Amino acid sequence: MGKRSLKASQSGIAKAKQAFQRKGWTQEYLAAEVGLETRQSVWKFFAGRPIERHLFIDICFRLDLEWEDIVELPEVEPLPAEVIEKSSAEHWLEQARSSLSSAIQQQCGFLQATLDMAHPLTLEQVYTPVRVLPEPNHQAMVGSNRPPEFQPVRSAPVSLD
Numbered sequence: 133m134g135k136r137s138l139k140a141s142q143s144g145i146a147k148a149k150q151a152f153q154r155k156g157w158t159q160e161y162l163a164a165e166v167g168l169e170t171r172q173s174v175w176k177f178f179a180g181r182p183i184e185r186h187l188f189i190d191i192c193f194r195l196d197l198e199w200e201d202i203v204e205l206p207e208v209e210p211l212p213a214e215v216i217e218k219s220s221a222e223h224w225l226e227q228a229r230s231s232l233s234s235a236i237q238q239q240c241g242f243l244q245a246t247l248d249m250a251h252p253l254t255l256e257q258v259y260t261p262v263r264v265l266p267e268p269n270h271q272a273m274v275g276s277n278r279p280p281e282f283q284p285v286r287s288a289p290v291s292l293d
Contacts, residue, residue: 137188138183140204141205144202162191
């Protein structure tokens with residue numbers, strides 16, 4: 133049965149036949165009410181065979197029935213608990229990270245330098261120690277208590293004339 137077709141359940145067929153007898157119609161008359169030229173789809177409906185969705189709904193409407201009560205719903209297999217647990221996003225992400233971490237480290241763990249270097253450097257070899265000075269107050273900026281490498285070089289003023 134395709135997505136576009138529906139079929140009546142056994143209990144739905146019984147309800148539809150009762151409504152059909154209550155109306156006192158023939159299959160030809162019901163087919164004409166639905167807008168069909170032949171009674172083939174009406175016969176299939178009462179036989180429990182799949183018919184087009186819009187015809188199924190229209191036949192139920194003409195018989196004053198709710199089509200949701202008549203239709204046979206497809207059986208859906210419940211997923212086992214272990215499949216549901218494994219499909220969580222966190223678990224999947226963790227697996228992806230663990231399987232790709234070595235490849236990422238191998239590809240991205242080296243710095244390819246083009247300045248007179250014949251071999252790539254690891255990130256540990258590129259590390260530069262940073263010396264951070266506490267924020268000096270105004271007087272410390274003027275004073276000479278800074279390490280020599282941070283002392284400004286005084287030069288003679290350059291004339292632009």
